[in-house]
Amino acid sequence: MGSTRRAFTEEYKDQAVAFVLDGDRPIAEVARNIGVHEMTLGKWVKKAREAAAERPADAVLNESERTELDRLRREAADATATIAELRMQVDFAKKVATWFAKGKQ
Known part of the structure; x- marks a missing residue:
């Protein structure tokens, strides 16, 4: 059986790339945290860096745009x-459920 390719929205890709570029976090760490293959995220980051290099130098954000960007990043x-936090709670709930299921047998 063939595998199914996952599709990601542009918004999802942009946010994942922002975790790497704005957060100064390694691609491998971010990829692990969001459940994407490291090579896939690496390609997204490379594409974003190339696009940023092609932008004109005068494409600077004004005060309101910078404020909005900071708010969105927060x-x-x-x-x-x-x-x-929710993922940790789900993992814990799964372990508890498994423990109870083994005890009832």
């Missing part, structure tokens, strides 16, 4: 922390 970081 929201993304908060959402990521919440997701990580």
Whole structure:
């Protein structure tokens, strides 16, 4: 049986790339955390870096755009922390359920 390719939205890719570029985190670490293959994320980051290099130098954000960008980055970081916490809770719940299931047999 053949495997099915996963499809990712541009928004998802942009956020994953931002974790690497803005957070100064290694591609391998981010890829592990978001469940994407390291090579896939690496290609997204490479593409984003090439696109940034092609942009004109005068494409600087104004004050309101910078404020909005900072706010969105904080929201993304908060959402990521919440997701990580929820994943830990799910993993714990799975272990507890397994433990109870083994005890009932």
